[in-house]
Amino acid sequence: MLLSVAECAEIVGRSERTIWNWLRSGGVYAEQRRVKTAAGNTVKATFVDPATLPVAVPADAVPGREEVDMPEPEPDEAIVAVGSLEEAAHAIAQAAPGERSRLVALAAARFGVSRRTVYRRLRAVERCELERRRRSDAGRPRIPAAAREALVSAFASNPPTTPTRTIYWIVRRAAPDALKYEVGGRERMVSLRTAYRLRAELEADPRTALTFADDDKRKEFLRVFGGSVIAGHANELWQLDMTRCDILVCDPETRRVFRPRVHAVIDHYSGCIVGIVFSEEEDQAQTDLALLRALVRKPPHLNWPMFGVPKRLYVDNGKTYTSAHFHRILAELGVEVVHSRPRVSHTRGKVERFFGTLHGFEKTQPGYVGPNARDRASETLKRLEKRTRKWLEGEGRDLEPGDRLLTIGEYQFLFVHWLSSVYHETVVDGLTRAEHFARTAPAETLLDLDINELMLVFAPRVKRRVDAAGRVRLDNRFWTVADGSLAEYQGYDVLVLREPFVFGEERLLIAFEDARGRLEVVGPAVPATAVAASIEAEDYRRAAKAAVVAAERRARQAREELANPELRYSTQLIKSARVALPPTVKPSARAQLEAVNPAESNVEEAFDPDDPIGQVILARTQAAKGGPTDPLERAQWLLERTGGGEKQ
Numbered sequence: 001m002l003l004s005v006a007e008c009a010e011i012v013g014r015s016e017r018t019i020w021n022w023l024r025s026g027g028v029y030a031e032q033r034r035v036k037t038a039a040g041n042t043v044k045a046t047f048v049d050p051a052t053l054p055v056a057v058p059a060d061a062v063p064g065r066e067e068v069d070m071p072e073p074e075p076d077e078a079i080v081a082v083g084s085l086e087e088a089a090h091a092i093a094q095a096a097p098g099e100r101s102r103l104v105a106l107a108a109a110r111f112g113v114s115r116r117t118v119y120r121r122l123r124a125v126e127r128c129e130l131e132r133r134r135r136s137d138a139g140r141p142r143i144p145a146a147a148r149e150a151l152v153s154a155f156a157s158n159p160p161t162t163p164t165r166t167i168y169w170i171v172r173r174a175a176p177d178a179l180k181y182e183v184g185g186r187e188r189m190v191s192l193r194t195a196y197r198l199r200a201e202l203e204a205d206p207r208t209a210l211t212f213a214d215d216d217k218r219k220e221f222l223r224v225f226g227g228s229v230i231a232g233h234a235n236e237l238w239q240l241d242m243t244r245c246d247i248l249v250c251d252p253e254t255r256r257v258f259r260p261r262v263h264a265v266i267d268h269y270s271g272c273i274v275g276i277v278f279s280e281e282e283d284q285a286q287t288d289l290a291l292l293r294a295l296v297r298k299p300p301h302l303n304w305p306m307f308g309v310p311k312r313l314y315v316d317n318g319k320t321y322t323s324a325h326f327h328r329i330l331a332e333l334g335v336e337v338v339h340s341r342p343r344v345s346h347t348r349g350k351v352e353r354f355f356g357t358l359h360g361f362e363k364t365q366p367g368y369v370g371p372n373a374r375d376r377a378s379e380t381l382k383r384l385e386k387r388t389r390k391w392l393e394g395e396g397r398d399l400e401p402g403d404r405l406l407t408i409g410e411y412q413f414l415f416v417h418w419l420s421s422v423y424h425e426t427v428v429d430g431l432t433r434a435e436h437f438a439r440t441a442p443a444e445t446l447l448d449l450d451i452n453e454l455m456l457v458f459a460p461r462v463k464r465r466v467d468a469a470g471r472v473r474l475d476n477r478f479w480t481v482a483d484g485s486l487a488e489y490q491g492y493d494v495l496v497l498r499e500p501f502v503f504g505e506e507r508l509l510i511a512f513e514d515a516r517g518r519l520e521v522v523g524p525a526v527p528a529t530a531v532a533a534s535i536e537a538e539d540y541r542r543a544a545k546a547a548v549v550a551a552e553r554r555a556r557q558a559r560e561e562l563a564n565p566e567l568r569y570s571t572q573l574i575k576s577a578r579v580a581l582p583p584t585v586k587p588s589a590r591a592q593l594e595a596v597n598p599a600e601s602n603v604e605e606a607f608d609p610d611d612p613i614g615q616v617i618l619a620r621t622q623a624a625k626g627g628p629t630d631p632l633e634r635a636q637w638l639l640e641r642t643g644g645g646e647k648q
Contacts, residue, residue, distance in 0.1 A: 002031060002047035002101055012055050019048065028052045029119035031100065049101060052116045079106045085113065089121040143181065147190045150178040151198055160214040168195045231269040234441035238274065238310040239351040240265045240291065240321070242282055246359045248367040248381065249408045255392045256280070257385055259369065260408060262358065263290035266351045267306065268314070270436035272424055273354065274306040278412055287320045288329065288458050295333070295449055303420040306437055308445040312336045316348065325460060332457050332517075361418055367405040456519055459497040459509070466490050470544050471528045472510065478530075481510060481523035484543030488551040489522070496525065 005023075009016045022028045029052045035045045050057045082088045088107040095103055104122070108115045154167045154174075171179060179190040202208045210217075231237040242263045250257045261282045265275035275294025279286045291313075298304040313335050315321040322339070330337045340347050362368050367384055388405040391398070401410055424434040431439070464472035470487030471478040474496050480486050486494070489512060497509040508525035529536040565571060628637055 002049055005046055008048050008050055052119055085111050085121055089125045092122050093125045143190050146178045150175050151195055155212055164196050164199050168192050234267050234270045234437045235308040235310050235445035237268040237312045237314055238265055239268055239314045241351045243355045246369055247362040247365055248369055248405050249411045250388050250405050251408050263287055265290055265294040266354055268350050271433045272306045272437045284320045292458055302416055309447050310335055312338055314338050316340050317342055329457055366402055461495045461497050463493050464496055465493050478528035479525040480528040482526050484547040486522055487544035487547050
């Protein structure tokens with residue numbers, strides 16, 4: 001039975017405002033009905049089911065409950081035929097508003113729930129929160145097969161980065177009739193929005209996603225299977241990553257106590273460590289050093305035979321791995337770099353698992369701090385650190401490693417021996433890790449690279465232009481080459497290479513890079529003298545001049561060696577004219593004399609008689625003929641003849 005808001009308020013002893021607040025909260029069922037007023041008008045009124053109120057309603061408080069014998073609700077076919085409460089809610093939602101309360105009571109009695117529960121399901125249906133009825137043609141394309149084939153073919157024929165709008169324009173230009181179809185006797189055109197939906201469908205379908213993916217997604221798919229990166233043999237794929245060690249060590253030189261960072265390069269197939277670096281920093285130089293150690297052959301006494309040049313290197317998206325310097329190194333080595341997807345760590349599980357094994361080794365050493373403060377033996381660490389600092393300062397007796405923290409050198413020594421004797425000798429799939437590497441590493445990957453050439457490849461480089469004095473400017477200083485050989489590169493760009501992995505004073509090299517990317521070292525860079533009148537500056541200018549003269553001499557000699565008379569323009573022009581040259585006649589002795597002392601020409605014929613300026617020049621010329629041969633006497637004579645002496 002539905003009651004008005006005022007009747008419900010009177011029954012439960014609350015205000016009408018409280019009833020309205022319950023209605024707004026959504027927990028009370030209500031219906032809108034039209035009722036007649038005393039004036040005979042029809043207005044909308046809200047009627048509430050008291051059974052859905054959040055407070056208990058006395059049974060004898062409902063009007064007419066005692067006087068009227070409420071019969072059992074008559075069965076309804078819509079409720080009897082359904083098999084679940086959700087289906088009953090759908091049936092009640094389709095009934096007239098005046099019949100809902102009766103149907104709700106039937107559904108509650110049949111499924112053994114309260115009427116309030118039925119009303120909640122009914123509201124969910126009305127808000128479309130339950131599953132909607134699917135279209136009869138759901139899952140089937142509603143555009144012509146020819147249009148779908150044309151769009152799919154266009155997607156496959158163009159790069160994956162081509163916009164969908166461009167693909168749609170291509171199909172409309174190439175096959176406009178394929179996009180047309182009829183519906184209800186009217187001609188329609190496949191829209192651009194349909195092309196967008198089709199592309200999203202192809203990319204979301206695992207059967208076609210790889211076909212329409214770009215190269216990066218294809219590479220990631222080929223390397224990832226079941227959440228792991230795969231490799232076929234050793235030196236096919238390396239992984240490089242960095243983490244912090246769970247141990248405290250000390251550095252006797254700097255007298256610092258710190259937790260070192262570890263940069264590790266692991267061969268994915270065998271699980272062997274091919275390169276590793278422990279340091280206090282985690283900058284680009286440490287990443288480069290770890291890769292360099294992986295590329296070169298280790299000393300025999302370390303029993304660490306893993307090295308080579310991989311085909312691919314798998315790294316994350318850290319700034320040291322995405323830098324242009326790091327990518328240039330790998331490009332010069334011919335190694336393909338692959339970055340993992342952001343916020344996806346399971347594809348780097350191989351190197352992460354090694355870090356876990358490394359932390360297990362660190363548990364056996366003094367100074368283990370654990371991954372967090374909870375697993376840390378604070379008192380023991382304080383005692384070790386205090387003793388270590390005294391030992392570093394030279395106070396007290398000499399302590400053994402067990403009574404103090406390990407030095408960074410001692411820690412690395414223990415690690416290398418643990419790596420070669422324990423980790424690489426662990427049996428995996430019937431063979432040790434070292435045997436997996438030795439048996440499957442291709443010979444073409446085991447290259448002995450020249451360490452000096454590797455230094456040039458790994459050296460950070462800065463481009464500078466050589467000025468007119470044969471110098472380059474770097475860090476607000478002028479640099480040059482001591483022998484002056486940089487002078488011949490005036491006006492050209494050179495590379496200033498900072499020698500990597502150098503501790504102490506930095507050393508620089510100056511090199512020239514040709515169009516093919518090959519480097520030619522000019523020489524080591526030295527600071528250019530700032531005093532132009534110094535002996536050092538004079539020596540440099542003399543060396544630079546000698547270098548320029550030598551370069552010009554080499555250029556002239558190279559031109560003579562490379563020159564070919566048959567390739568001259570005049571030679572080919574004469575050949576194309578097909579005319580024989582007249583014989584060359586050597587000049588006679590008189591002709592040679594006249595070439596040195598030409599005969600006087602007839603000056604009078606050179607000037608027009610009507611030209612007043614020319615006549616003045618002619619008069620001066622005639623006046624200059626003859627006279628003494630002595631220079632001073634002739635000068636005085638010319639002044640007198642031309643009137644210059646009179647003016648003075």
